[in-house]
Amino acid sequence: MTTPRLSVDGLTVRFRLRTAVVHAVTDLSLTVQPGELLAVVGESGCGKSVLAHTLLGLLPRNATVSGRAVLDEDTSLLTGRLTGVRGRRVGLVPQSPATALNPVRTGRRLLEETLRAHGRPRTDADRVAADVGFDPIDLDRYPHELSGGMAQRLCTALALAPEPPLLIADEPTTGLDRPLVDHTLDLLRRRCDAGNTVILITHDLTAAQRVADRVAVMYASRIVEDQPTNALFATPAHPYTAGLLDALPDRGFRAVPGHPPMLTALPAGCAFAPRCTRANDACATMPNLSGPARCHHPLIEQEVAA
Numbered sequence: 001m002t003t004p005r006l007s008v009d010g011l012t013v014r015f016r017l018r019t020a021v022v023h024a025v026t027d028l029s030l031t032v033q034p035g036e037l038l039a040v041v042g043e044s045g046c047g048k049s050v051l052a053h054t055l056l057g058l059l060p061r062n063a064t065v066s067g068r069a070v071l072d073e074d075t076s077l078l079t080g081r082l083t084g085v086r087g088r089r090v091g092l093v094p095q096s097p098a099t100a101l102n103p104v105r106t107g108r109r110l111l112e113e114t115l116r117a118h119g120r121p122r123t124d125a126d127r128v129a130a131d132v133g134f135d136p137i138d139l140d141r142y143p144h145e146l147s148g149g150m151a152q153r154l155c156t157a158l159a160l161a162p163e164p165p166l167l168i169a170d171e172p173t174t175g176l177d178r179p180l181v182d183h184t185l186d187l188l189r190r191r192c193d194a195g196n197t198v199i200l201i202t203h204d205l206t207a208a209q210r211v212a213d214r215v216a217v218m219y220a221s222r223i224v225e226d227q228p229t230n231a232l233f234a235t236p237a238h239p240y241t242a243g244l245l246d247a248l249p250d251r252g253f254r255a256v257p258g259h260p261p262m263l264t265a266l267p268a269g270c271a272f273a274p275r276c277t278r279a280n281d282a283c284a285t286m287p288n289l290s291g292p293a294r295c296h297h298p299l300i301e302q303e304v305a306a
């Protein structure tokens with residue numbers, strides 16, 4: 001099975017509530033090549049998990065989706081009929097492992113069922129568990145007998161068991177100690193080095209820096225910057241990206257002042273403008289992508305150095 005390329009084009013997701021519409025993902029485009037590890041970062045509520053669920057066809061009934069998401073040339077992720085294909089080709093490490101695990105099955109049973117469903121021997125269970133740092137002895141426990149970090153690793157093992165060429169890992173290191181965080185990140189990196197594709201959703205920029213080839217920064221439902229990892233950390237172009245980097249412990253520890261806007265009431269122009277020290281009248285209209293960033297006045301290299 002060759003690894004597909006993922007192309008997302010103009011993806012837009014809305015949720016209808018009784019009195020409002022949530023703009024969860026807006027006009028989002030990206031391409032992930034085979035062997036590439038793309039990190040998607042951004043503050044809580046910016047639409048990262050909705051993006052993941054959309055690619056897996058897991059949206060609730062109050063959602064409407066437009067745009068395109070295609071694996072290879074022929075496999076559209078957004079058509080319900082291709083669920084079987086998707087199940088084998090796209091894996092998800094869910095953000096909330098505790099609620100994702102069937103409570104009446106032991107870890108071993110869950111893992112063996114997944115392996116068998118994908119034509120792999122049950123006897124692989126111990127190895128798949130050990131690979132993610134889950135002690136095979138603990139496979140005989142039920143989900144409620146697992147710590148948050150153990151449930152997290154079991155979910156990672158379940159997502160990897162079918163050996164999906166595209167894995168979307170939504171905050172896969174939550175609840176893990178530093179050594180297990182690094183173990184998980186390195187495991188994802190090795191998958192890419194073997195030719196698979198990974199999308200790592202994380203609020204942890206240090207994690208992204210450690211393993212990602214590219215980083216996409218989301219703000220208020222849109223990608224506002226998309227750059228190779230080294231370039232993004234050395235010369236962020238969007239003021240929001242620069243703000244996220246300034247919040248890192250080794251870079252000044254200054255959080256971006258203010259809060260993201262409500263996704264039910266987004267402004268017509270740049271949604272970051274109210275928090276942006278560079279904002280001016282131009283920001284009342286939505287900026288196009290200029291270079292790597294969607295901004296009317298992106299930072300230039302000299303400013304980043306200053």
Ligand SMILES: Nc1ncnc2c1ncn2[C@@H]1O[C@H](COP(=O)(O)OP(=O)(O)OP(=O)(O)O)[C@@H](O)[C@H]1O
Nearest residue numbers: 015022024043044045046047048049050051060263
């Ligand atoms: N089923 C739904 N109905 C209405 N709104 C929803 C639904 N699912 C998600 N949302 C909203 O969509 C927005 C994006 O949520 P999402 O879970 O993608 O954020 P996130 O970037 O993953 O945040 P976090 O870092 O906290 O996980 C939020 O405002 C959320 O409340």
Ligand code: NI
Nearest residue numbers: 048049050095
């Ligand atoms: Ni999320």
